[in-house]
Amino acid sequence: MVIDAEKVIIHLEEIYKCGEQPDGTFSRIAYSKEDVKGRELFRSWFESIGIPTRVDEAGNVIARMEGKDPTLPAIAMGSHLDTVPDGGKYDGVVGCVGGLAVCEAMKDAGYVPNHPIEVIVFTDEEGFRFGSGLLGSSAICGVDTHASGTDVDMYGMERKEVVKSYGIHVEDFMKAKKAKDSLKCFLELHVEQGARLDKTGRSVGVVSSIAGVTRFEIEIKGEANHAGSTAMSDRKDALVAASSFIAKIPEIVKENGTEFTVATVGTIKVTPNSVNVIPGTCMFHLEIRDQNQAVMDAVEEQALAYLQRICKEGGFDFTFKKISDHAPEPMADWVKDTIEASVKELGYDYAVIPSGAFHDSLTMAPVFPTGMIFVPSKGGISHSRYEFTEKEDIRKGCEVLLKTVLNVDSMK
Ligand SMILES: [Zn+2]
Numbered sequence: 092m093v094i095d096a097e098k099v100i101i102h103l104e105e106i107y108k109c110g111e112q113p114d115g116t117f118s119r120i121a122y123s124k125e126d127v128k129g130r131e132l133f134r135s136w137f138e139s140i141g142i143p144t145r146v147d148e149a150g151n152v153i154a155r156m157e158g159k160d161p162t163l164p165a166i167a168m169g170s171h172l173d174t175v176p177d178g179g180k181y182d183g184v185v186g187c188v189g190g191l192a193v194c195e196a197m198k199d200a201g202y203v204p205n206h207p208i209e210v211i212v213f214t215d216e217e218g219f220r221f222g223s224g225l226l227g228s229s230a231i232c233g234v235d236t237h238a239s240g241t242d243v244d245m246y247g248m249e250r251k252e253v254v255k256s257y258g259i260h261v262e263d264f265m266k267a268k269k270a271k272d273s274l275k276c277f278l279e280l281h282v283e284q285g286a287r288l289d290k291t292g293r294s295v296g297v298v299s300s301i302a303g304v305t306r307f308e309i310e311i312k313g314e315a316n317h318a319g320s321t322a323m324s325d326r327k328d329a330l331v332a333a334s335s336f337i338a339k340i341p342e343i344v345k346e347n348g349t350e351f352t353v354a355t356v357g358t359i360k361v362t363p364n365s366v367n368v369i370p371g372t373c374m375f376h377l378e379i380r381d382q383n384q385a386v387m388d389a390v391e392e393q394a395l396a397y398l399q400r401i402c403k404e405g406g407f408d409f410t411f412k413k414i415s416d417h418a419p420e421p422m423a424d425w426v427k428d429t430i431e432a433s434v435k436e437l438g439y440d441y442a443v444i445p446s447g448a449f450h451d452s453l454t455m456a457p458v459f460p461t462g463m464i465f466v467p468s469k470g471g472i473s474h475s476r477y478e479f480t481e482k483e484d485i486r487k488g489c490e491v492l493l494k495t496v497l498n499v500d501s502m503k
Pocket residue numbers: 171182183216281450
């Protein structure tokens with residue numbers, strides 16, 4: 092049983108082309124007509140090999156190939172087809188097209204699996220329109236999506252109107268919940284979106300865990316005053332204090348983190364934001380990611396301690412508010428071990444690595460035994476038209492997916 096890598100590459104190209112925009116760029120924003128076109132094309136490939144597909148209440152596309160024993164739980168694969176604006180050919184799509192390639196390989200070989208096989212295309216993984224993603228996987232796992240029909244997207248459209256393109260209704264989303272025992276495991280093949288594999292020249296990554304993410308909204312309050320007539324010694328410049336804090340973050344990470352710890356201040360808002368006024372307040376967001384909760388807690392603690400110190404010394408008030416918190420999620424041991432054994436059987440060079448980015452697997456892992464397979468992203472680039480993965484690496488990733496499915500299928 093082998094993967095038809097040529098076909099996988101053609102499928103990736105064809106899905107990408109569905110996203111063509113009037114300005115010549117390519118995007119498949121969730122629920123857009125380009126996204127719907129890609130999903131329909133994807134479904135047609137399954138239907139053409141005799142595998143039926145359906146759309147569940149949350150808009151997830153589910154292709155299901157029956158196995159010999161209908162009482163067994165399904166072995167599921169999948170990822171997402173939606174993109175960010177001007178996104179790449181590979182993010183998400185590799186996992187969907189890879190799942191299709193596995194089913195095609197089985198069909199071509201006349202192999203009937205013991206377990207049913209499912210390939211899931213999750214709804215709105217990227218969260219570009221409404222600001223929060225992983226919608227379809229959350230619904231499948233019974234995790235409240237907090238989606239409301241009156242949510243307004245970045246184009247000013249209400250969610251209840253937007254989701255009509257999938258033929259679904261917001262009030263039905265949570266009916267997509269799958270029973271815990273309905274899946275034997277979930278496997279997601281994905282591009283790394285980082286440079287660890289590319290830098291080390293390895294073709295396959297066996298994912299150990301997905302990083303947790305904690306976000307904070309921080310505000311430093313000083314005194315807005317005349318930038319010309321206020322002596323330096325009389326100032327309470329909130330931006331100067333914020334700058335000192337932000338510049339300290341890399342040092343705090345270096346002292347308290349691991350090689351996987353990252354912390355970022357990615358936004359900043361100065362008030363009144365005028366060229367001739369000393370900044371009165373400065374508001375910004377700090378994000379901390381790591382594979383280990385204790386490490387994340389230590390970075391948070393040290394960051395807060397430093398903020399308290401500089402604010403006390405300079406006479407500033409401040410607020411430090413946690414606005415979101417996702418714990419790191421380890422992949423299921425037996426699934427990870429099965430993936431690793433499959434890579435070894437195939438004789439590919441691999442590394443066991445963590446994922447710094449979010450995936451549907453983050454939502455799936457607490458409910459279903461979950462594992463991820465990474466293939467390299469050239470230069471670590473992703474969410475961009477310049478995203479690139481070598482055909483040979485995609486082939487190897489798909490082969491590992493196939494081998495893993497076969498190995499799981501042979502388990503009792
Ligand atoms: Zn993705």
